Amino acid sequence: TRINDYAFYGCSGFTGYLNLTNITQIGNYSFHGCSGFTGYLYLSNVTQIGDYSFHGCSGFTGILNLSNVINIGKHSFSECTGFNKLILSNYLKSIPEYAFFRCYGFKGSLIIPESITKISKSAFFMCTGFNETLSFNAQMIESSAFFRCSNFKGELKLPTDMTEIGYYAFYECSGFTGSLTIPTGIKLIHQYSFCECSGFNGNLILPEKLDVIYSYAFYHCSGFTGSL
16 A cells, blocks of 8 residues: 555666556655656555655656645656646645646646645746646745746636745746736735736736835736736
């Protein structure tokens, strides 16, 4: 039921799919660098995924289904570029740092469950394949969380109870359209947080109690038609 830390670390000669349907826990670095896989990854009963567990396993294809996962570790799927869809669990409380770093292949919508309150540093860094909506209710978006996720469509609706938008959080996310409302709980807007987000074509609405807008926060966001 468990695969321990470093169990298959660097075993790059595997081919085909990886079936872990009877496993519930996957340890740290357990399949790190196993880049030979060329099919699906089956994780139907997995609830715990450790740090760097599938880092660099770039050959997987199809859906990355994490619908039963309670915890995923940092860098757990970083640079896994073959997946074409991501399904996240309603049990997750946060997305750890670099969890899906440079996972280029995802398509469609990125739907982040309401259970998730924090999206950590570089969690979806350069996940450029998403080409539909972005939906989330997280209160905290850390630095570079959606760095260069450039193909989203539609409005960026930030949760009303959000308290933090980090550095470079939405840098070059140029697919957003419509207005942008900064939640009332935001006291400062960090450097480069919306830099090069050029698709907006409505109002930029800022909260009355906003203290600081740092340098380059909205640099090249040329489409806004009004502000408050």
